[in-house]
């Protein structure tokens with residue numbers, strides 16, 4: 418396969434014919450009630466921290482994912498921060514996560530004053546490897562002598578507070594095995610489901626395996642509220658506390674300002690929720706478009722002996738948020754990135770591994786051979802959905 422063939426294919430897939438126009442990596446698509454709901458919001462004057470769209474969006478996400486409770490937040494990062502706090506993560510704890518992720522996963526751990534520990538990913542999911550998790554827990558941790566239900570890292574002496582896998586680019590990781598291991602070792606599971614709204618594993622929505630999970634509705638995600646996130650959980654007490662912590666811990670009262678703990682202004686404004694509601698109404702058609710785009714890439718690569726296109730596991734159903742290819746050893750990542758971007762096709766490399774960033778260089782890592790191998794070889798290709806607009 419020549420890069421020029423791939424460029425021509427992508428430009429025709431997205432019908433971008435003018436040489437000066439670029440094919441974005443992921444553009445939002447507003448084809449439904451977005452303008453209607455936004456105008457409604459403005460007309461009502463309830464654009465900010467209270468309003469009916471916040472409740473509506475929360476109900477819609479709970480219903481869509483099958484989670485009992487959903488709590489809207491100002492960003493996916495804020496949602497993740499609160500998930501970890503509610504999971505009981507306190508300063509000088511450790512959270513086991515994957516090095517192949519977006520920085521927000523680690524930032525949320527740091528906001529709790531805790532330290533990430535990096536274990537390996539699987540090559541076929543790009544997500545946390547259950548084998549690496551089990552190996553780490555077996556060989557590097559022990560039962561606490563004071564509190565036998567707790568696991569202590571034998572090297573650092575710190576408590577392991579939670580396990581935080583991420584469903585990379587919307588491809589579900591082996592979340593059933595990870596859930597099982599967390600049960601065995603009595604560890605709280607929190608899912609970073611920021612990228613995986615619409616992705617299921619064995620028919621169950623990602624984010625509903627853990628005690629808590631976070632979604633993101635940033636502008637580049639599958640659906641967007643302009644900016645925003647959502648916490649989901651099946652635990653009534655955690656859900657109530659999540660709402661309290663994200664809304665300054667204000668006690669309900671007709672006029673008094675009473676707050677009963679240090680909390681956050683992490684609420685999602687009504688105007689963002691209005692946008693989110695309209696987007697969620699169209700999620701199914703977005704997902705089917707994204708699946709057909711993935712199929713078109715798969716056809717192209719099989720015809721042109723191209724790189725390996727990431728696929729979902731047989732038992733899972735991905736949202737195909739971002740299509741990802743794994744380059745063969747014969748293709749150099751940077752020459753492909755340079756060619757595609759020079760031709761106006763926004764291709765991007767996978768993130769730099771978290772343990773290579775200055776803030777996380779000192780963190781403990783397991784053997785990261787898969788993550789290291791993937792970092793050199795994974796590229797994302799333009800993946801925006803294409804659907805016809807209902808609006809004039």
Ligand SMILES: *Cc1c(COP(=O)(O)O)cnc(C)c1O
Pocket residue numbers: 492493494495497518519521522583609611612632633634635644645646
């Ligand atoms: C987007 C993203 C987040 C955070 O979402 P924001 O809404 O941008 O704060 C967290 N984790 C992962 C893996 C993400 O991709």
